[in-house]
Amino acid sequence: MSLLRLRELSVWFDDPARPAVDRVSLDLDAGRMLALVGESGSGKSLTALSILDLLPGGAHRRARAIELDGDNVLDWPESRRRALRGGRIGTIFQEPLTALNPLHRVEKQIGEAIRVHQKLGGAAVRRRCLELLEQVDLPASEDMLARYPHQLSGGQRQRVMIAMALANDPQLLIADEPTTALDVTIQETILELLKRLQRERHLGVLLISHDLGLVGRFAEDVAVMHQGRVVEYGDTDRVLNRPEHDYTRHLLAAEPGGRPRPTATDAPVLLRAEQLEMHFSGRRRGWLGARETVAAVDGVSFDLRRGETLGVVGESGSGKSTLALILLRLIRARGKVVLLDQSLDTLSGRALRPWRKHMQVVFQDPYGSLNPRLTVHQAVEEGLRVHHKSLNADQRAERVRALLAEVGLPADSGDRYPHEFSGGQRQRIAIARALILEPDLLILDEPTSALDRSVQAQVLALLKDLQQRRGLSYLFISHDLKVVRAISHRLLVMRHGKVIEHGDTERVFEAPEQAYTRRLIEAAFNRDGKQAVAQ
Amino acid sequence: MRTEAIWHRQWRAFRRNRRGLWSLYLFLVLFVVSLGAELVANDKPIAVRYQGELYWPVFQVYPETAFGGLFETEANYRDPYVRELIEEDGWMLWPPIRYSYDTINYELTVPAPAPPSAENWLGTDDQGRDVLARLIYGFRLSVLFGLILTVASSAIGIVVGALQGYYGGWLDLAGQRFLEIWSSMPILYLIIVISSFVVPGFWTLLVIMLLFSWMTLVDLVRAEFLRARNLDYVRAAQALGVRTPVILFRHMLPNAMVATLTYLPFVLNASVILLTSLDFIGFGLPPGAPSLGELLGQGKANLHAPWLGLSAFVTLALMLSLLVFVGEAVRDAFDPRKYHADAGERP
Numbered sequence: 001m002s003l004l005r006l007r008e009l010s011v012w013f014d015d016p017a018r019p020a021v022d023r024v025s026l027d028l029d030a031g032r033m034l035a036l037v038g039e040s041g042s043g044k045s046l047t048a049l050s051i052l053d054l055l056p057g058g059a060h061r062r063a064r065a066i067e068l069d070g071d072n073v074l075d076w077p078e079s080r081r082r083a084l085r086g087g088r089i090g091t092i093f094q095e096p097l098t099a100l101n102p103l104h105r106v107e108k109q110i111g112e113a114i115r116v117h118q119k120l121g122g123a124a125v126r127r128r129c130l131e132l133l134e135q136v137d138l139p140a141s142e143d144m145l146a147r148y149p150h151q152l153s154g155g156q157r158q159r160v161m162i163a164m165a166l167a168n169d170p171q172l173l174i175a176d177e178p179t180t181a182l183d184v185t186i187q188e189t190i191l192e193l194l195k196r197l198q199r200e201r202h203l204g205v206l207l208i209s210h211d212l213g214l215v216g217r218f219a220e221d222v223a224v225m226h227q228g229r230v231v232e233y234g235d236t237d238r239v240l241n242r243p244e245h246d247y248t249r250h251l252l253a254a255e256p257g258g259r260p261r262p263t264a265t266d267a268p269v270l271l272r273a274e275q276l277e278m279h280f281s282g283r284r285r286g287w288l289g290a291r292e293t294v295a296a297v298d299g300v301s302f303d304l305r306r307g308e309t310l311g312v313v314g315e316s317g318s319g320k321s322t323l324a325l326i327l328l329r330l331i332r333a334r335g336k337v338v339l340l341d342q343s344l345d346t347l348s349g350r351a352l353r354p355w356r357k358h359m360q361v362v363f364q365d366p367y368g369s370l371n372p373r374l375t376v377h378q379a380v381e382e383g384l385r386v387h388h389k390s391l392n393a394d395q396r397a398e399r400v401r402a403l404l405a406e407v408g409l410p411a412d413s414g415d416r417y418p419h420e421f422s423g424g425q426r427q428r429i430a431i432a433r434a435l436i437l438e439p440d441l442l443i444l445d446e447p448t449s450a451l452d453r454s455v456q457a458q459v460l461a462l463l464k465d466l467q468q469r470r471g472l473s474y475l476f477i478s479h480d481l482k483v484v485r486a487i488s489h490r491l492l493v494m495r496h497g498k499v500i501e502h503g504d505t506e507r508v509f510e511a512p513e514q515a516y517t518r519r520l521i522e523a524a525f526n527r528d529g530k531q532a533v534a535q
Numbered sequence: 536m537r538t539e540a541i542w543h544r545q546w547r548a549f550r551r552n553r554r555g556l557w558s559l560y561l562f563l564v565l566f567v568v569s570l571g572a573e574l575v576a577n578d579k580p581i582a583v584r585y586q587g588e589l590y591w592p593v594f595q596v597y598p599e600t601a602f603g604g605l606f607e608t609e610a611n612y613r614d615p616y617v618r619e620l621i622e623e624d625g626w627m628l629w630p631p632i633r634y635s636y637d638t639i640n641y642e643l644t645v646p647a648p649a650p651p652s653a654e655n656w657l658g659t660d661d662q663g664r665d666v667l668a669r670l671i672y673g674f675r676l677s678v679l680f681g682l683i684l685t686v687a688s689s690a691i692g693i694v695v696g697a698l699q700g701y702y703g704g705w706l707d708l709a710g711q712r713f714l715e716i717w718s719s720m721p722i723l724y725l726i727i728v729i730s731s732f733v734v735p736g737f738w739t740l741l742v743i744m745l746l747f748s749w750m751t752l753v754d755l756v757r758a759e760f761l762r763a764r765n766l767d768y769v770r771a772a773q774a775l776g777v778r779t780p781v782i783l784f785r786h787m788l789p790n791a792m793v794a795t796l797t798y799l800p801f802v803l804n805a806s807v808i809l810l811t812s813l814d815f816i817g818f819g820l821p822p823g824a825p826s827l828g829e830l831l832g833q834g835k836a837n838l839h840a841p842w843l844g845l846s847a848f849v850t851l852a853l854m855l856s857l858l859v860f861v862g863e864a865v866r867d868a869f870d871p872r873k874y875h876a877d878a879g880e881r882p
Contacts, residue, residue, distance in 0.1 A: 328774045356776035369767035373789045379768075383775045433771065 003204040004028040004051070004172055005067040011046045011228075012060055020059070021046050022228040028221075030171065033198055033205040035215040035236070037251070038225035039452040040423075044208045047225070048174050051206075052089060053081050068172070087117050090165030092158070094177040099161060100149040106133075106160055107145035113167040132163040137193060154316075155186040162193065166201075173198070176208045183315035183479065184523040191218050210452065212251060213524075216240045224248045254454035256486040260309055260505075261468060263489055267305040270440055270473050271359075276300040276326055276335035296322040297333065298497040306440070307467065309474040311488030311505060313481060313520065319497040320477045324445045327475065328361055340440070357387045360434035364446035366426035370418040376429050377414035380404065383437045399436065407432045408462060424455035428462065435466070443475045448483055460487055481524035485509060493517050548868040555864020562857040569675035576632035576668035579612050585625040613638070632656070634665035636672040636825035648833070648840040658842040660833050666843065670850050672825035677854070680741065681806040685799060687745050688806075692752030693795060697783055699753070700760025707757070714750055722747045723813075730818045740819065744809060751802055752795055759791035793869045800862030804855055811851065827851055 004027070011021035021043040028034045036044040050061045051073075066073045068088065073081060085091070093099040100109055110132055111125045120128065126145070134140040136159040149157055158178060165173055175194060179187035195218055198205045209215050215222060215236065222239045224232040224247065232245040243249045277300075279293040297319045304310050312320050326333040329344060329352060337344045339358055347355065360383075363369040370379055380403065381396045391399075397414075404413050407428040418426055427447060434442055444463070448456040464487065466472060478484050484491065484505070491508045493501040493516070501508060501517045512518045550556050574581060579592040585602055592612060599610040602620045610617050612627065621627055634640065634655070640663045643649050647663040657666035699710045726735075726743055733739060763769055764787070772782050813819035814828025827847050834844025 325770075328770075330770055330773055353776040356774060359774075361771060361774045363767035363771065365767055369771060371768045371772075371786050371790070374785075382772065382777060386776050386778075430771070433775075437775070 002027040002067075003030040003069060004206070005065060005070075006047075006051070007063060007065040007067075009047065009050060009061070009063040009066065011043070011050050011055065011062075013058055016060070020228050021050070024223075024225075024228075024230050026223055026230070026233070028172070028204045028206060030204050031198065031202045032221060033195070033207055033219045034221045034223065035207045035209055035219035036223050036225055037209055037212060037215055039210060039251075039454065041227075042225040043228040044225050045176055048176055048206060048208055052085050052091060052174065054085070083117070086113050086165075086170075087168050088170055089172045089174060090168070090170035092161050092165050092173065092175040092178045095181050100157060102149050104148075105145065106147050106149075106152075109149075109160060110164050110167055113164045117168045128167070129163075132166055135166065135197070136160075136163045138163070154182050155190060158182060158186075158190050159193070162190075162197070166197065169201075170203070172204045172206065174206045174208075177210070178207070179214070180210070184481070185315065185519055187214065188523045194218070212240065212255065212453075224251065250454065254452075254457045256453075256457060256460060256480075256482045258486050260487050260489050261464065263305065263307045267307050269303045270306045270340065271304040271327070271475075272302075272336070272338040273327065274301050274336040274338070276323065276333050276337070278322060278326055278331065278333035295319075295497040297326060300335075300492075300494075300497075300499050302492060302499070302502065304441070304473050304475060306473055307471045308490065309467065309476050309488045311484035311491045312475065312477045312494060313479065313484050313491065314494035315479060315520075317496075318494040320479075320494055321445055322497075323494070324361065324443050324475070324477055327443060328359065354387070357383070357437040358439050359441045359443065360437060360439040361443045361445065362427070362430045362434050362447045364449050366423045366430065366450055367418075369430050370426060370433075372418055374417075375414065376404070376409075376416055376418065376421075379418070379429065380414075380433045380436055383433065387437055400432075403432045403436055404429075407435070407466075408458075422455075423451050424459060427451065427459055431459075431462070431466075435470075438470070439472070441473045441475065443477070445477045446479070447476075449478065449480060456483065463487065481509075481521060493520070545868040549864050552864035552867050555860050555867070558857040558860035559864070562854075562861060565674065565854075565857075566678055569671050569678070572671045572675050573630075573635075575630055576634060576636070576665070576671050577630045578633060578635045578638040580627040580629045582628040583612075583621060583625065584627075585621050587625075632665065632668050632671075634668040636669045637664060637823060638668070639663045640665065648837055648843060650840070651842055657846050658840065660830065660843060661837055661840075666830070666846050669825045669830060670827070670846055673827045673830065674850060674854065676737075676820070676825055677807050677810060677827055680737065680810050681803045684741055684744055684748060684806040685803045687741075688749040689752055689795065689799065689802065691745070691749035693756050693788070693791075695749070696753040696756025697760050697788065697791070700757040701764055701779070701783060701787070703761065703764070710753075710757075714753060717747070718750050720747065722809075726813060727816075727818050734821055735819070736821055737824075740810070740813070744806070748802075748806065748809075751805075752798060755794055755798065756791055759794055760787055763787045763790060797862075797866045797869050800858050800865060804858045804862070807855065807858075 006024060006026045008023045008025055009021060010019045010023055012019040024047055026034065036047060038044045046055065046059070049055050050063075051066060055061060063074060068084070073084070104112075107126065107129055110129045114120060114125050114128055129145060130140045133144055138144055138156060138159050149160075152160065173194070178194070179190050182190065191214060194205060194207075197203060207215065207219055219236050221234065222236045223230045224239065224245065226247045232239055232243065232248045239248060240252065243252060276297050277295070278297040280296050300323060302310065312323065314320050322331070325331045327337060329337070335345070339355060342355065344352065344355060377397070377400055380400045384391055384396045384399065400414060401411075405411065409425060409428050409432070413421075413429070418429065421429065447463070448459050451459060460483065463474065467474060474487070476484060476488055488505045491501070491503060491505045492499055493508070493514070495516055501512065501514050508517065509521060512521060568575060573593050577593055581591070581593050583590040583592055590597055590601070592610070596609050599606045599608060599617060602610055602617060604610060604617055604620060612618065613633070618627070640649070640655060640659055643659065643663055647659050648661045649655060649659040649663070651658040655665045655667070657670070659665055660669065695710065699707045722744070729735070729743060735743070769782060769786055772786050810819060811826075811828035811831070814826040815832050817832065819828055820826050827850060830843060830847040831851075834840070834847055837843055
């Protein structure tokens with residue numbers, strides 16, 4: 001008998017004829033991990049939430065059966081179903097920072113889950129908390145129990161979340177994108193932990209993820225969801241290596257691949273950075289003590305040639321984004337930035353303005369990078385208003401239209417507002433805004449990280465295409481080594497603000513010099529499910 | 536959803552709140568009527584026809600001699616002698632209430648304050664002036680005072696908050712410390728002290744209050760700008776080389792206005808209350824000015840004439856409640872969860 005049995009589960013919002021989850025049937029046995037994969041909006045999270053009775057307001061659910069250990073949960077009264085959550089079913093959410101109460105110490109976070117479901121005294125709860133910390137590989141100390149969420153790293157927070165989910169010895173663990181917000185090397189350790197717990201405690205784990213690599217490495221079974229329906233379901237090895245459904249093939253093909261087109265080796269140097277250095281001042285030691293300083297960027301130097309892409313990789317906090325802001329002169333730093341033989345650091349605000357049109361930027365978050373109150377046309381034409389004052393409104397409109405078409409947006413996009421576009425389309429708008437000035441250099445700060453894999457592939461293809469046609473240089477910042485490998489000619493590996501490795505992309509990937517680089521590469525590539533399914 | 540500005544959706548969300556919408560309509564009607572107070576309550580007729588000629592006493596000053604009287608001074612149309620002169624050879628069109636805020640009814644048969652009657656619908660105050668006329672003028676004065684104070688103090692507050700938030704650093708630090716010191720001044724006592732050596736008029740009172748009331752919005756706008764200056768679209772605009780004032784007003788202010796506008800009805804309320812309380816204790820507008828606070832004060836001094844206190848109370852309660860209801864509806868309209876929910880419902 002399976003631990004969890006779903007039969008014809010449907011979820012819809014307004015119209016039962018357009019369900020967000022469409023007659024999904026799944027089985028999960030104890031001691032196994034079932035992965036629900038799909039792109040955003042495919043209904044995978046709704047499926048999980050409807051097992052927990054946690055659907056958002058306005059959502060309706062219908063199912064023939066939601067069985068837990070052979071018992072149909074749908075027949076139970078509300079109060080009994082509520083006791084499931086945090087009891088027999090533990091849950092781990094994506095963003096541990098928002099899922100933890102910022103005002104509660106670790107002890108209270110974990111202890112609360114225990115107190116709600118078990119009648120235990122203070123000392124017993126504390127003992128149980130320490131046990132749980134040990135199980136999730138956190139130091140089982142009083143010090144750890146007394147910490148607040150902001151004093152923990154992302155990985156530690158996720159471990160606390162897992163400890164909370166385990167507090168009442170659940171049979172089923174639902175993990176909704178548990179590692180998406182984490183760095184690659186940490187993702188790895190968190191999933192290893194989940195895997196170990198699954199085996200030791202004979203748990204059923206329902207893992208929701210968009211990352212096929214990760215899934216292939218850890219899950220025993222996979223269900224691929226597309227537009228609310230399970231299109232392919234079966235053994236991980238079989239689904240990922242011999243996919244039967246077109247959509248699964250499409251997803252697998254969307255994993256970034258290919259290599260950048262080679263460039264001329266004698267291309268002139270466009271941008272040169274010399275010994276860039278930037279410190280954040282931290283906490284003061286005592287009242288009159290010196291401030292501690294944290295080096296965000298520490299002695300970074302590189303050259304970037306015309307038509308070339310320089311990838312910058314590193315984990316969060318390594319100073320990649322700060323580097324972008326320094327190059328754009330949005331923050332001040334020590335060191336030299338030379339663009340087209342002009343040293344930018346000696347220029348002041350007004351003198352700098354004409355130089356800005358040579359260097360533009362695209363940011364990560366397609367939702368935050370466009371002003372919600374400007375139409376697409378207004379957003380894209382803004383650069384022309386600043387740098388080409390002689391153009392009249394019609395000429396500007398003409399250029400904007402041509403460019404929107406070039407980045408692959410529908411013809412009527414100009415009059416619409418950003419919220420009417422999908423993430424990938426917004427990123428195209430942001431690219432158009434940067435390109436309207438015909439810059440020589442585009443700084444791309446995680447331009448594809450917030451996008452689904454297949455959309456990512458389209459945006460990458462667009463970027464390669466534009467580079468070819470316009471002879472652009474890119475500084476491509478990313479934490480995703482697969483993406484970087486697909487687009488960069490040369491690579492800069494950063495850690496704690498320093499460049500620890502610098503060289504041709506293929507050379508770095510084939511023969512990394514630093515142990516850290518090797519770890520990053522392993523974390524990114526070793527989990528190509530096509531090779532190994534963890535046993 | 537196409538080409539639909541956020542403003543439209545917000546207006547729709549505003550209208551969804553029926554109470555707020557009706558409050559807004561009612562308030563606007565009252566305000567517009569009170570703007571034309573001279574045509575509603577006046578001791579001069581709106582139009583006079585005398586010997587075949589039209590006169591507009593509300594808008595123009597005519598001497599008594601124009602109607603065949605004796606004096607060169609302005610005609611007193613309430614004087615039975617003048618009335619007789621005109622009605623012999625013409626007619627007069629009176630406003631519905633034949634009293635202005637400062638007209639004293641000398642024909643009272645009972646000692647002032649006189650109770651409500653057919654002549655004085657809400658009675659008279661202790662100087663024999665018509666209460667209803669004073670309410671209409673007082674309402675107008677209060678709302679205008681509140682509006683001007685709100686607009687002026689918001690403008691200053693938004694600019695100061697925007698600069699502090701955008702530039703941050705020392706400017707922000709110095710500004711915040713100044714605000715802390717300045718906001719610890721006791722406004723009421725300060726005004727009492729000042730009014731002991733200057734007789735405050737409408738504008739002096741406004742300026743004095745403005746000195747302190749601009750601080751309400753600073754913290755709010757500052758926080759919004761502190762947040763917004765790190766948003767990617769602001770950074771992108773900076774990278775495009777857009778000038779700072781353009782960034783402030785095109786990219787940041789419209790998005791910060793959401794929080795700001797939500798506050799405005801409540802700032803307006805606070806201004807009205809402050810003016811009323813000053814008038815109540817006698818340190819507000821000059822004596823004789825139509826003021827709700829002064830009427831409240833009279834009500835307190837003449838407890839045997841309950842129509843004074845009641846009229847002022849009902850007027851104030853109505854005005855402030857309407858503004859609060861409007862304010863709530865505005866707050867709902869600007870709540871992104873509400874207007875996005877609204878957008879989501881549409882096909």
